Amino acid sequence: MKYKSKTNVYNIFFTLPIFIILLASCVSSRGQLLEASESQVKLRSIQTRAFDSTDRQNMLRTVISTMQDLGFVIDEADEVLGSVSGTKLDRYRLRLTVTVRPRGTTQLLVRANAQYQLTQVVDPEPYQQFFTALGRALFLEAHEVE
């Protein structure tokens, strides 16, 4: 009897911190402004590919058409900045920004940044799928970069 009530107390001691951690991870809503994910370098490499092309305009136009193929409506595009943003609505809300900039003299660096509902997408697979679709439209291979 005594033993049983003890385990009950332990139970509470064990689960309470879990609650607090779970709560704490959501609570500080202001702190999310400059929040960087655990490994920025890793995320950057997940989000970036290099393509053997120097035609920036064509790259931006192909990004736009690939996004349309994937069901996005374009929100804005800027040729000078080399950025394209779009939103996909399919019960969920998915926002994607893609930037294009030169890498050396022979390559273009394409970075994609996705936001699903209220969270940043950190899973490599969606980005991989996007770059596969983009590469297919360009007839070019997407190279991973460090």
Add this chain to the structure above:
Amino acid sequence: MRRDFNESLNKMRLLYKNLTFSIISVFIVSGCTTQIPKEAFQLSPESLELRQLQTRRFDTNDEKSLLSAGAAVLQDIGFTIDESETKLGVIVASKDRSAVEAGQVIVAIIAAFFGAQSSIDKEQKMRVSFITSPYGANNKSYLVRITFQRIVWNTQGQVTRRESLDDPIFYQEFFQIFSKAVFLEAHEI
């Protein structure tokens, strides 16, 4: 007596365990770890059909006149321009309209009659992106592709629908109006 107490303690413990489990799962499902659906970035067989539906080819090398005709037609059908980047062939426009549907109103009235409160769709934001792109070699023709989507809010300000508008009739009608505006024939791809 003691046995009763033991039993009730066991029951409490079970309840507590269930509660713990359900609270944790609610957190996982609702809050901090929302997972993106697998198919969100995947080209589906329907992607190709949609592309054909949303795209027409125009035999002209004048991209600017296609874009300005596009802006004019979008305004004709009540859209206001949000954003444009002519160097990339992009026009983005939207319109806010009522989303009240007779069917929902009737249901809400019947529900109110029985004392139940229900909210109906009230407002919608409809968006369109109008994109031109060169087609084939030596810029002799251009493609025009449009995509529509909308968000619907109910009377309590909650989002009730987020969707793309893929009904073929929208696209056919749009290109009918558009091809008259540019004095060019719209070719399917």
